[in-house]
Amino acid sequence: MRGRVAPLWRRIVAALALIAWIAGATAPAQAERVRDIGAFQGVRSNQLTGYGIVVGLDGSGDDSLEYLTQAMKGVSGRMGLQLPAGVTPALKNAAAVLVTADLPAFAKPGQRIDITVSAIGKAKSLRGGALILTPLYGADGQIYAMAQGNLAVGGLGVAAKDGSQLSVNIPTVGRIAEGASVERAVATGFENGDVLRYNLHAADFLTAQRVRDAINTRFPGMAVAEDAVTIALRLPPGSDTRSSLLASIEMIDVVPAEAPARVIINSRTGTVVINSAVRLLPAAVSHGKLTVRINEKPRVSQPNPLAGGQTTVTPNSQISAQEDQAHIALMKGGASLSKIVDALNLLGVTPSDLVAILEALKQAGALKAEMVVI
Structure with missing residues (x-):
């Protein structure tokens, strides 16, 4: 039977090598509407x-x-x-x-x-x-x-x-x-002022520039990026004209910048969430398990009835330790971490083991991502 089934560490190395080979390109970014990645200032509940x-x-x-x-x-x-x-x-x-x-x-x-x-x-x-x-x-x-x-x-x-x-x-x-x-309306300032500001939900300079460029392509000279969140829109007076312009701006498609590389770990449930921007540098990983067992088998000591003694319970403990054999697996650089995690999960790696491997890779400098523990 051993001659037919490859050891676990060999299957891990083979799976990681296959993943590194097929993970050469990431999925293309999807365009989103302007209305889905931000909101106009003052237009809120x-x-x-x-x-x-x-x-x-x-x-x-x-x-x-x-x-x-x-x-x-x-x-x-x-x-x-x-x-x-x-x-x-x-x-x-x-x-x-x-x-x-x-x-x-x-x-x-x-x-x-x-x-x-x-x-x-x-x-x-x-x-x-x-x-x-x-x-x-x-x-x-x-x-x-x-x-x-x-x-x-x-x-x-x-x-x-x-x-x-x-x-x-x-x-x-x-x-x-x-x-x-x-009973009372809230003043939004929508119809007043020469400038109406559009704020992104998440701050990102590249996304702000892309939104500005997309709006200026449709309406030249209208948008100016003030910072990583705010794009100032120069609008003509008149609520009807502004409503028509904003309706068109909301439907413009923009490709947001790729999110920062992050690994989110829920310390209470062991859940690990990884986005597509996470990458690995070449690293070697060796992970083993140490199992300690303590068995309590107390014994009852029964004295001779004529001796006048008392029945007592004497402890009897058996302690054993077993460490699984650990092998070193080479992780090639460039493979997306999400694919590697999928492979490790298929091979039986528990969430606690996965978190330990990710933390070790981060300390070694091989994991290029921000680790957030919630």
């Missing part, structure tokens, strides 16, 4: 938050928490109902919540947006509740939307009298589709 009350719960609310009581008194006061002084109502059917939403760019008064409602107290479930009219504030403290409606909760939580509980998903978070009405 804005975050809104608000503090509200959910009512109509089936006994799964916050009960008599002080901040909920104060909020309910405020709501009652706005409706003309004054609660007696010193009265603390038991609000098991109500819950204090935080309401969050994203206000899209160019949202106009009267449009509807989705909202998310999350419990902040001891409420066990928001299922079946209704949100009372709640103002949503922006970062500047101004009211930009008003929220209200019946919650859709995907989670479920139940409890029995003996204390046992069952929870499916998260019952204390719900959503209301189109649950808020926009």
Whole structure:
């Protein structure tokens, strides 16, 4: 049988040699639209938050928490109902919540947006509740939307009298589709100013130059690269003209620069992610395993019944160590690391072994990539 199957180290060397031979060229870069690699300055969503009350719960609310009581008194006061002084109502059917939403760019008064409602107290479930009219504030403290409606909760939580509980998903978070009405528009500055800036999602000088050149090829003299992120666009006045120009610019195809060589290692799960820019210099790798086994086989010592002794347990340990035979594998330069990792995985290399090999190659200077541990 040994004469028919080649040793593991020979198969590794053969696989690496084959990979180095076929990995001579990388896949061609793919063109992307301008709208997919960046965004226009000011044309973005804005975050809104608000503090509200959910009512109509089936006994799964916050009960008599002080901040909920104060909020309910405020709501009652706005409706003309004054609660007696010193009265603390038991609000098991109500819950204090935080309401969050994203206000899209160019949202106009009267449009509807989705909202998310999350419990902040001891409420066990928001299922079946209704949100009372709640103002949503922006970062500047101004009211930009008003929220209200019946919650859709995907989670479920139940409890029995003996204390046992069952929870499916998260019952204390719900959503209301189109649950808020926009009351104020956010000024974007789109129609004002002579220059509108376009910002890349990832800073790269080469990509910025390519975007600038692609825009100037279509509209000569319009774009100027200010840095590795920003391209300034000189636009004529008029919102209709600018909208037409930006619609055309967004659809221009650009080939982004190749991403920096990186190896991402998740230290918790052992996941290794490698991009196509990673390359190897010639290196020799020898990787072995040391296995230590400790077997405990205690023995029971039983004395003679007439001797008056006691039964005792005596330890009996057996320790053995075994180191697998390691062979040196030569990795030729120029092969993409992603192909080499695939080959090592097919040959049974574990994630922990793979991380150890990558770290050693980096320290030896043979791995041309940035290693990021998350």
